[in-house]
Amino acid sequence: MGNSGEDEENWKFFLTLLKNLLEKFANRSDDWCIISDRQKAIEAALTTIWPKVGRRYCCKHLAKNWKGEFNGPQLYSLFWRACSVTSPYTCKKAMERIEKENPLARIWLTNLGDKSR
Numbered sequence: 001m002g003n004s005g006e007d008e009e010n011w012k013f014f015l016t017l018l019k020n021l022l023e024k025f026a027n028r029s030d031d032w033c034i035i036s037d038r039q040k041a042i043e044a045a046l047t048t049i050w051p052k053v054g055r056r057y058c059c060k061h062l063a064k065n066w067k068g069e070f071n072g073p074q075l076y077s078l079f080w081r082a083c084s085v086t087s088p089y090t091c092k093k094a095m096e097r098i099e100k101e102n103p104l105a106r107i108w109l110t111n112l113g114d115k116s117r
Helices: 010-024 040-049 060-068 072-085 090-101 102-108
Strands: 033-036 053-059
Touching: 010 040, 010 060, 040 072, 053 060, 060 102, 072 090, 072 102, 090 102
Parallel strands: 033 053
Antiparallel strands: none
């Protein structure tokens, strides 16, 4: 790798090696889950190299971005409640609480994409 940046080509290189390695330990490499910070280069590389692998977003990275947008301990607490839901019902309730506190915060979370991530 000529360049040490976290660009799409470097992520493709890394993910190809990781996928090949994990295939030796599981029947299917798609049974794994990649947790990332939603960096565009990672997302693009995963879409190309490993489109069927599970994907999740790192809540610590999301929390940092959240705090930049929404101040206050109440919203921060509600953010973590939403991140730890375990059912569609508790997700709905957590999102309703966030919307009641600040409708823009719910929109921010909704714009992250697929709720399962």
